[in-house]
Structures are given as C-alpha cells and as structure tokens.
Amino acid sequence: MKKSLISALTTALVVGAASTTFAAANPFEDVPADHWAYDAVAQLAADGVIEGYGDGTYRGDQEITRYEMAQMIARAMAKNPSGADKALVDKLAAEFADELNNLGVRVAALEKKVDNMLWKGEIRFNFRKRSYDNGDAKARQEYIQLRLKPQMKINEHWTGRAIIYYGGINGADHHRTLFKHSQNIDGNDFHVKTISAEGTYGNTFIELGKLWHWTDVDEGMVYDDSALAGGRVTFGKDLKFAISAGRMNKTTPASSYVGGELTYNKNNFKAGVGYHYFKNDEAWNATYGDKTANIWTVGLGYKFGDFRLFGTYAQNSQGKKEVIGNHASSQRHAYNINLTYKGSNASKPGTWGLEVGYHHLGQYAALVPTYDYFDTNTKGWHIAGNVTLFKNVLGYIGYSDGKQIDNDVKTKVVWSRVRFLF
Numbered sequence: 001m002k003k004s005l006i007s008a009l010t011t012a013l014v015v016g017a018a019s020t021t022f023a024a025a026n027p028f029e030d031v032p033a034d035h036w037a038y039d040a041v042a043q044l045a046a047d048g049v050i051e052g053y054g055d056g057t058y059r060g061d062q063e064i065t066r067y068e069m070a071q072m073i074a075r076a077m078a079k080n081p082s083g084a085d086k087a088l089v090d091k092l093a094a095e096f097a098d099e100l101n102n103l104g105v106r107v108a109a110l111e112k113k114v115d116n117m118l119w120k121g122e123i124r125f126n127f128r129k130r131s132y133d134n135g136d137a138k139a140r141q142e143y144i145q146l147r148l149k150p151q152m153k154i155n156e157h158w159t160g161r162a163i164i165y166y167g168g169i170n171g172a173d174h175h176r177t178l179f180k181h182s183q184n185i186d187g188n189d190f191h192v193k194t195i196s197a198e199g200t201y202g203n204t205f206i207e208l209g210k211l212w213h214w215t216d217v218d219e220g221m222v223y224d225d226s227a228l229a230g231g232r233v234t235f236g237k238d239l240k241f242a243i244s245a246g247r248m249n250k251t252t253p254a255s256s257y258v259g260g261e262l263t264y265n266k267n268n269f270k271a272g273v274g275y276h277y278f279k280n281d282e283a284w285n286a287t288y289g290d291k292t293a294n295i296w297t298v299g300l301g302y303k304f305g306d307f308r309l310f311g312t313y314a315q316n317s318q319g320k321k322e323v324i325g326n327h328a329s330s331q332r333h334a335y336n337i338n339l340t341y342k343g344s345n346a347s348k349p350g351t352w353g354l355e356v357g358y359h360h361l362g363q364y365a366a367l368v369p370t371y372d373y374f375d376t377n378t379k380g381w382h383i384a385g386n387v388t389l390f391k392n393v394l395g396y397i398g399y400s401d402g403k404q405i406d407n408d409v410k411t412k413v414v415w416s417r418v419r420f421l422f
Contacts, residue, residue, distance in 0.1 A: 031069055034202045036156055037095060040088050041072060049085045050076045070099030083347055083392060083421070087118050091153070116153040121146065123420040124167070128372065133410040143167055147193075157200055163193040163212070163226065193226040205234040213244065217261045217272035217299045218312035220370030221336050221361070227368065228257065238266040248278065255280040261297075268303035270310070293318050295365055311337045314365040330405050331377070334365035344388040346421055352387040362405060373398030373415040377405050392421040 031037055044050035050072050073092045081089055093100060123146055130139040145167030152160035167189060196209030213228040214220050230246015241262050248257045255278045263272035274297040294317045301310035315333040336359045343353035360379040361369055367376070374382050380402015389395050396417040403410045 030065055034157075034200075036200055037069060037092060039200075040092055041069070044076055044081075044085060044088060047081075047085055049079055049081045049089070066096060066099050070096045074100060084120070087120065091118065095156075118151045118153075119148065120151065121148040121422055123147075123422075125418045126372075126416075128413065128415045130375075130411060130413045154197070159198050159200075160196070161198060162195040164191075165193050166190045203235065203237045207232045207234075211244075211246075213248070214370070215259075215261070215274060215276070215297065216242070216263055217274035218297045218314055218336075219299065219310065221312050221334060221366055222274075222276060222295060222297055222314050223368050224370035225368045229254075230257070239264045263299075270299070270301040272299050273297065274299075293364070295367075306342045308340045309338070310340070311335070316362075316364045318364075330360075331362040331364045334361045334369075334376075335359070336361070344386045344394055346388060346392050346394060349388050349390050353385065355382075355384045357382055359400075359402070360405075372396075372417070373413050374400035374402065375411075375413070378402050378411060379405055380411075389418075394419045394421070 041050055069092075073089065073096055076089050077093065080086075124144070126141070126143050126145070128141045145165060148162075148164040148166075150160075150162050150164070154160055192210075194210050194212050196207050196211050198208075199206040208231045209229075210226065211228040211230070211232060212226050214224045215222040227248045228244060228246045229249060230244065232242060232244040234240055234242040239262075241260070243258075243260045245258045247254045257276070257278055259274065259276040261272060261274035263270065265272075276293075276295040276297070278293040278295075279291060295314055296317065297312065297314040299310070299312040301308060313333070313335040317332075336357060338355055338357035341354045342351070345351040358381050359371070359374055361371075361374070361376045363377040369376055371382075373384055374380065378400070380400055382398065382400035382402075384396065384398035386394060386396045396415075396419075398413075398415045400413045401410075
C-alpha cells in the first residue's frame with residue numbers, strides 16, 4: 001500500500017470519528033496524473049498560498065489521493081486568499097467538495113452549487129500623445145475600456161474562455177502597419193475579442209476558436225492581438241513547441257497563416273526560434289510585390305538578480321525592393337533590446353519596475369507589435385516604468401524618442417495607463 005494511502009487513511013479515520021460519515025464518493029481514489037488540479041496546486045504553492053503536505057513540501061512528482069488534495073485545499077482556504085488565487089482555490093473547492101465535507105470544512109460553494117463560470121477582467125484608462133518634427137499634426141488618444149474575461153469549465157480537460165471589450169476611444173491617429181492606413185477611432189465599441197475552447201492533456205495544450213495570437217519567441221514584437229481564427233497546439237513543459245494555423249483578421253483582407261515556435265524557458269534563461277507564414281494574393285502582392293510573407297524570429301533572454309536582459313530579431317525574407325522603395329532592407333527586419341529591473345506585482349502595493357531599450361521595427365517584420373510607447377515603422381530608444389499603486393491597481397508610463405524608418409521624420413510618444421483588476 002502506498003505511503004500516501006496510509007497517510008490519507010489515518011487522517012480520514014481521525015477526522016471521520018469526530019465529524020460526519022463518508023460521502024458516496026471514494027475519498028481514497030488517486031487523482032489522475034493529468035488532472036488539472038496538479039497545475040492549480042503547483043501555482044498556489046508558488047504563490048505561497050498552499051502548504052503542501054503540512055511539512056512545507058509539495059511532492060509534485062507523485063500522484064496523491066483526493067483526500068490528500070482536499071487537505072491541502074482546506075489549508076489554503078484558511079488563508080483567505082484573494083484575486084486570482086482565490087478564484088483558483090474556489091475552483092478546487094468545487095471539484096473536491098465531497099472530500100472537504102468529510103473533513104468538516106464548510107464552504108459556501110458547497111451549499112449553493114458552484115457555477116461553472118468564473119468572471120475576471122479589468123478597467124483600463126489610457127492616454128497616448130505622439131508628435132513629429134516636420135510640422136505634421138500631433139496625434140492624441142484617450143480611452144476608457146472594460147475587459148471582461150469569462151471562464152467556463154466544460155470538464156476536467158476542457159475550458160471555455162472569452163475576452164469581451166467595451167469602451168470608447170477619443171482622438172484620431174495614424175497607424176502604420178503592414179497595410180498603411182489612417183483611421184479615425186472616435187466613439188464607443190462593444191465586441192467579443194476572443195472566444196475559444198482550451199483542452200489540457202498532460203503537457204499538451206490545445207486551443208480552438210478565435211484566439212489571441214502572441215508570438216512568444218519575440219515576446220509580441222511580431223504579433224500581439226486577437227487575430228487568429230483557427231487553432232494552436234502546444235507540446236512540452238520547459239521545452240515547448242507550438243504550431244498555429246488559421247486566418248489572420250488583422251490583415252486587410254484576411255490572410256492565411258501557419259506558424260511554429262520552439263522555446264526553452266526555465267529558471268532564469270529563455271531562448272527560442274520561430275517561423276510565420278502569411279499568404280494573401282491580392283493584399284500582399286499590392287503591398288510589396290509578393291503573395292506571401294515569410295518571417296523568421298529568434299529571441300534570447302537571461303535574468304540576473306533583479307535585472308533581465310532580453311533581445312529579439314525578426315526578418316521577412318520576402319519583398320521586392322523596387323516595390324517597397326529604398327528602405328526595403330530596413331523595413332524587412334525588426335529587433336528590440338530591453339533591460340528591465342524588477343516589476344510590479346498586482347497583489348503587493350508599492351512594487352515597481354523599470355525598462356529601457358532600443359528598437360527598430362520594420363513594418364514588414366513587426367506587423368502588429370505589442371508595444372504602446374513606440375510603433376511599427378520606427379527606430380529609436382525608449383524608457384518605461386510600472387508600479388502597483390494599490391492592491392490590484394497598476395500604473396504604467398512610457399516614452400520613446402526616434403524616427404520613422406521610411407522618411408526619417410523624428411517622432412516622440414508619451415504614453416500612460418492605469419489598470420483596475422478584478
């Protein structure tokens with residue numbers, strides 16, 4: 001008989017004698033090795049919420065019984081966690097309700113059937129001002145936005161997720177992306193940004209639907225938006241391989257897409273390579289003379305103490321010089337070098353971080369980059385900071401100084417954001 005079984009049996013007999021009889025569920029059944037609860041417990045242990053077996057250890061390399069799992073959850077509940085940790089504990093409590101009842105633990109969720117839906121989200125206040133040295137009008141944006149993030153439990157392997165936006169943006173801005181266009185973005189907007197089903201089987205993660213596409217190797221330099229209508233499968237834990245396919249709606253008209261990324265991320269070290277293929281005969285050929293885009297990426301980062309240095313490079317091997325002009329080679333590649341210090345933690349007021357770096361974002365390689373304080377088609381230096389003002393209230397500020405790649409016009413951007421998380 002397993003030691004874990006003996007331990008659980010002893011505990012069950014002692015507790016059972018002083019409380020209620022056992023429920024119909026078998027409290028000594030092992031939790032399957034691929035059960036989502038293991039990852040949840042590991043996350044709570046990393047956050048300091050859960051105490052493992054009571055001796056300060058968490059034996060993540062062996063199966064445990066449902067009763068042992070309930071014991072850990074009960075100790076976590078006693079700490080009254082908040083925010084994301086509370087949501088995780090509540091989800092575990094609903095899954096192991098019978099075992100917690102056997103332990104004599106009263107949970108509100110047990111008395112009124114926990115709904116399979118959890119709601120998270122945030123309210124954002126954003127400000128951005130961009131100026132030019134050639135007399136062009138300054139561009140200014142302000143917006144208030146509500147982001148709702150429902151999570152729907154389907155079964156122990158599958159979860160449904162969505163991101164719903166509502167908000168208003170005031171101001172006109174000129175966006176230089178792969179397909180150059182100007183757009184006025186005044187007014188309110190309500191839409192479902194993403195909606196997907198996610199399945200977890202051991203170290204295999206499956207996503208299907210309208211997905212947020214974030215290029216991991218370059219940490220969003222090439223693409224970061226709700227763009228992919230299709231699917232993605234990720235294999236592995238520390239060494240991961242992800243392959244994505246579908247239609248990208250951030251190109252006009254939409255483009256077919258296939259991409260793959262191989263990343264290694266453990267302890268203080270991260271490295272990766274990626275490839276992204278886009279195809280649209282009409283739009284791409286009109287833009288720069290090729291029907292496809294082939295973007296290769298590489299990223300490398302290391303954390304030493306409170307500092308982290310990260311660099312990434314991307315190149316689009318397609319594009320005819322006679323079509324896209326004298327800046328062809330500059331527009332076909334992008335790179336970003338960042339040095340960060342510490343960082344804010346939403347649950348710890350007063351924590352803060354800084355970032356400084358240099359960027360070169362050719363618009364045929366950095367298609368929809370993640371950055372708020374500098375744009376595609378620019379090169380120059382940038383600095384940014386973040387701080388936790390109050391619990392779950394974070395502030396950000398950024399500044400960039402550089403010039404546009406296609407015409408050497410100098411441009412400066414000032415940006416700030418406040419986020420209220422719930």
